Amino acid sequence: xxxVIQSPRHLIKEKRETATLKxxxxxxxxxxxxxxxxPGQDPQFLISFYEKMQSDKGSIPDRFSAQQFSDYHxxxxxxxxELGDSALYFCASSSLIERDEAFFGxxxxxxxx
Amino acid sequence: xxxxxxxDSHVSVSEGTPVLxxxxxxxxxxxxLFWYVQHPNKGLQLLLKYTSAATLVKGINxxxxxxxxxxxxxxxxxxxxxxxxxxxxFCVVSDRSGTYKYIFGTGTRLKVLA
Numbered sequence: 001x002x003x004v005i006q007s008p009r010h011l012i013k014e015k016r017e018t019a020t021l022k023x024x025x026x027x028x029x030x031x032x033x034x035x036x037x038x039p040g041q042d043p044q045f046l047i048s049f050y051e052k053m054q055s056d057k058g059s060i061p062d063r064f065s066a067q068q069f070s071d072y073h074x075x076x077x078x079x080x081x082e083l084g085d086s087a088l089y090f091c092a093s094s095s096l097i098e099r100d101e102a103f104f105g106x107x108x109x110x111x112x113x
Numbered sequence: 114x115x116x117x118x119x120x121d122s123h124v125s126v127s128e129g130t131p132v133l134x135x136x137x138x139x140x141x142x143x144x145x146l147f148w149y150v151q152h153p154n155k156g157l158q159l160l161l162k163y164t165s166a167a168t169l170v171k172g173i174n175x176x177x178x179x180x181x182x183x184x185x186x187x188x189x190x191x192x193x194x195x196x197x198x199x200x201x202x203f204c205v206v207s208d209r210s211g212t213y214k215y216i217f218g219t220g221t222r223l224k225v226l227a
Contacts, residue, residue, distance in 0.1 A: 055212045056211060100164050
């Protein structure tokens with residue numbers, strides 16, 4: 001069965017650079033969630049989209065932006081990167097039929113040097 | 114507001130002995146609860162989920178959890194620990210009051226001693 005695909009899996013950037021993370025949800029899933037997991041921490045909700053509209057917002061820095069496109073894939077854009085942005089970024093998707101269960105991608109590990 | 118509290122940040126057990134990882138929840142709605150496991154430098158793997166069906170939920174790799182409304186608990190158990198169970202475990206509640214985003218507990222690091 002198709003799963004949530006995230007790309008790239010690993011990314012190394014320098015401070016003040018920009019990064020773009022991509023998420024391809026399971027086919028027919030209309031909702032995408034982004035989470036950030038810092039070293040030794042639990043995942044924290046960043047932002048979500050439903051039917052290409054932002055549906056919820058968590059502790060996402062103003063330097064970050066995200067959107068969901070017409071094919072339902074989503075991109076998380078991160079600018080002016082800081083060392084503290086180094087983390088594992090997860091994307092998850094869910095469908096209207098089973099809103100309670102979200103399926104996670106394998107994550108993108110971002111390292112800022 | 115919904116939240117989960119994992120009562121132990123670290124648990125150590127000997128191989129072959131039972132595992133108990135504790136989680137209490139707070140929810141204004143009938144909750145959906147999950148347990149995820151994360152091995153070092155890996156992604157999140159769903160162990161099991163409770164979504165208001167049977168209160169005793171069986172998951173993968175011999176894990177199970179019991180939903181107890183009276184105690185607002187959803188503890189994870191396994192009869193016999195294996196070395197490969199050593200990992201970080203997260204108790205999660207779905208935010209049914211809003212957009213169903215997941216709210217994670219702070220995690221329990223399980224160590225299995227030979």
